[in-house]
Amino acid sequence: MSDNGCGFPAPGLHSFLFKPITTVGGFEFNKVMLLALITTLLVVTFFTLAFSKAKVVPGKLQMVAEAGYDFVRRGIVYETLGKKEGEKYVPFMVSLFFFIWIMNIWSVIPLAQFPVSSIIAYPMVLAAIVYVVWVSVTFKRHGFVGFFKNVTGYDKTLGPVLPLVMVIEFFSNLLVRPFTHAVRLFANMFAGHLMLVMFTVASWYLLNSWMIPAAGVSFVMTMVMILFELFVQAVQAYVFVLLACSYIQGALAEHH
């Protein structure tokens, strides 16, 4: 891309490639992996500090952590699954939310400046785990035949359209759903990162003679995009968890 005439180092897929920092026994360890592990470390450390010596009258840290925890627990899990059914899934959903959120936030953290979730592997792993949970819950709840009735939206009243609906629902639920679940998060972070890189690089690149005002515009856009990305990061983490909950809700629902 650097050979398009003007020398502008446009961001592209190469922006998502990292040279290995080190190689551990033939295993190439790169920046994104490091960020993923730091994510784990951060989330675990933060909540350990906040919750391991939790008090009935909370300190500041505990209060913040409780607010986050309560947001996921009440705002997402209880809302969709109900308190009784949902309780079991709270740890899973809370981990999902904070893990994804921090992975996203790396996008705007200086030095890191890369959303871990813009590498498809990470959303894919999470979507796959949700998928496995969802499928096994459906099986456990409805048995083998019930499982297929559940995922195909079996409903006698549909009459002649039923086979068509069943085929569509089958594909949509079993095959497309995990893919869209992962790609939704991935694509948002991917696109966001591209935008950020583009405006950041452009503000630097345009910084000569009569182009300086354009560089200013680009810089302002970088700031705006950072704020926007902060919003998108949280929203995408929320949406991912909300969808996971609604899938499980579908599994728990009695088929009609």
Place this chain on the structure above:
Amino acid sequence: MIANLVQLAAEEEQNPLVPPGPELLVGTIAFAIVFFFFWKKLLPNINKVLEERREAIEGGIEKAEAAQVEAQSVLEQYKAQLAEARHEAARLRQEAQEQGATLIAEMRAEGQRQREEIVAAGHAQIEADRKAASSALRQDVGKLATELAGKLVGESLEDHARQSRVIDRFLEDLEEKAEAAR
């Protein structure tokens, strides 16, 4: 641009939708650790505390409710006592009124009776006095008549002038007696 991207992707054999293997592993491990900590350690911890807090708050609420119930019952007792006292007072007042009325009626009857007695006694007295007076008068009149007749007989054959003087004197005598008696 898109052509370039495709070309680039082909050149570098990079497809953003094909996950690199090692990353899958790292992602799984990273998430597993987070999940494990939340599941086994952190959330049970905080849930316990939240439960304690809930109980503390609800305990406080329960205490307040108990106090309110007690206050309510005391208030009701007090009101009942007050109503009873009012009732008692009204009863006493009515009793007193009734007693007063009977007392007045009794006294009135007594007074009436006494008055009648007194009046009757007065009448009897007057009657007796009248009888005494009349008998005394009768004696006096007889005596006087006898006396007058004696005097008339003593000077019987005197002239009319004397005769009329005797009568005059007698009457004057009589008047003087009456004067003296008064």
